[in-house]
Amino acid sequence: MARGKLPLNDLAGSGGRFDVLVRATTAALLTSHGLRENVEVILHLGGGPGPPRRLRLNGATLRGLHADERSAAGMLGKALLNPQPPRGQWREVTPGLDESGGALADTLREWNKSTVFVLDAEAQPFDQTMAEQPELEGSDLGFVLSDDQPLAGGGLRGDKGARRRPGNT
Structure with missing residues (x-):
């Protein structure tokens, strides 16, 4: 899902397997007592219409990430509502969450x-x-x-x- 409203009630189905991204993100960043500050996660969204999009989460500056899947997906989904920035230019969505155009390469x-x-x-x-x-x-x-x-x-x-x-x- 490169752009659009994220279906929080069906992340695994109509969310284009966004649930996998959410679980990987929370596993990489969360500890039992907070966030891993030395971790950065970059998610690549290539599904759906339009060019590929990247979301970057920085554990040192990220605020508001919770362990439950729906709230984490909602946080990431905020970026999908914005027009995509150009490839290679990172734009802050919320503290610690940035977005950019671009692919794995x-x-x-x-x-x-x-x-x-x-x-x-x-x-x-x-x-x-x-x-x-x-x-x-x-x-x-x-x-x-x-x-x-x-x-x-x-x-x-x-x-x-x-x-x-x-x-x-």
Whole structure:
């Protein structure tokens, strides 16, 4: 869903699997006592008419994100009501939530100093990868994952990092 009103009562159906994005966002940002301030989440919305849209959530500045799915979806849905900004130009929707036009390839270009991992069920566990590459400890890591649709294009093959899957970390 690139633009429009988000159906909060049917996120998994008519919401275009927006529920997957909401769950990934809350899992990445929320702890039992607050927000992870060292985490940034970028959601890519490519469904529906119009060009792809990106939403960026910054744990250090984000305000108003709650654990329940409906309120988190409502917060993200506010951005869908706005006209989309141009590709590569980030505009604040609310504190800690920005929007921009753009696709996965744009995000990967912005992450040019990060090691990027594609979370993939066929790869070795992530904790094993980190054990084999201790120099990555403390560095900027980016993770790319998809919903129920396979990742297509975006410059993933041959980028920094290898295809990895989540481990017990």
